[in-house]
Amino acid sequence: MPRPRQPRLTRQLIVETATALIDAEGLPAFSTRRLAAALGVQGPSLYNHFATKDEILDAVADGVTGAVDTSGFASRDWAAALRGWAWSYRRALTAHPNIVPYLAQGPGRRPAALAMADAVYGGLVRAGWPPARATHIGAALRYFVAGSALGSFARGFVEDPELYAAHYPHLRQAHRLAEHQQSVDEGAFALGLDALLHGLAAEYDRALGPLGAVESGQSSG
Amino acid sequence: MPRPRQPRLTRQLIVETATALIDAEGLPAFSTRRLAAALGVQGPSLYNHFATKDEILDAVADGVTGAVDTSGFASRDWAAALRGWAWSYRRALTAHPNIVPYLAQGPGRRPAALAMADAVYGGLVRAGWPPARATHIGAALRYFVAGSALGSFARGFVEDPELYAAHYPHLRQAHRLAEHQQSVDEGAFALGLDALLHGLAAEYDRALGPLGAVESGQSSG
DNA sequence: ACCACTAAACTAGCGGTGTAAGTTTTGTTG
């Protein structure tokens, strides 16, 4: 049954199905043959549209990153923009937690990720941060967001609390919290983000003077 | 050639060889057959000592985590202890960057990771942090360290700077820095860690009073 | 209207993977 009247496969359709499949069954269970089956097609047919499995995963990851909102850098002060970006970034990743391991480790050439980095870097430089500092800040926040989305020890705790209690006495309490895994993760994220931004604000004042350099892209210094 | 006079395989020997192999050739290239070959043995022989490939990887990951130094929590104030731990943690991960993706995504039951979490949590609580806060702080720092070890955009930038310059104007400078990838990563880590600790210190003073609660485990409050 | 060409599916198959099953021999223990 070759060359149907209407193509059954599209890059977009493949990516959407792949995303749904990964969301539903996890990254290890995701294979080209299974993806093809979900599309009603034989395995190798995918290679008419993508050169490699990683290229498909890159497209999926790019779709996830593309949902991140960086508009704050155009309208708000750098700290508020960073905060909004970080939360949006986190939301995008936790919406598709199963591709995060791939996304986090990946160089790859994913336009959305580069566009995001560009927006953050540009916004920080425009706010007066020295270029090198802007690079570091963007990277540090990415580290934090990606790490938080990757998974917590809470997820790793086993069901039986008694099993570890004897060996690791302090974890008794923390262990109980594993039930509220998600809220722990979010609480840790909120706390860490606040601390990071607080520290950055102090650094900003120290390095650039409390007068503030170029505040919002207006009026030079 | 079954059952040699002296066993050729040991759990320890397997883990050591696996670590070396992953360090040398990367995680994707690591397979049970290749590991067995490196040990002068057929593939399935490994299963006399480990039930599954993941169990081997868990052991490797545990070995890496085991090198993290948490002794600071016994001797220094919480902020210094956190700083020392974070750097030690980072050093342990960057010493074996290739298993980090596995380690980061994995819950797994790895005693060293649990011992580490226990030491951090205990140290923070002893310093006066409320238990919930201690959990969050430990998690936030793990997020940051794991994220930073996983990979930076610097590593992801392609060789040809001109290729992206047109599309993402702000990245021109950052792009050049890709050559100094390692120093960028480390700079971002140092900056982020300082900011985090600064923010936490402020929070500590605000929440527990500038007098400090129980400073070093002595003298109740 | 025909013909060449391309696109998009197919089938067949290669080399590799993790691991289960059963075999054989060695070392240890009652």
Add this chain to the structure above:
DNA sequence: CAACAAAACTTACACCGCTAGTTTAGTGGT
């Protein structure tokens, strides 16, 4: 010395990513 466990072996299964070659439906040119 017999019985048993341990630790290697061989064989084999189902799956993996991907290549190669085949077949046909649609498309552009004359």
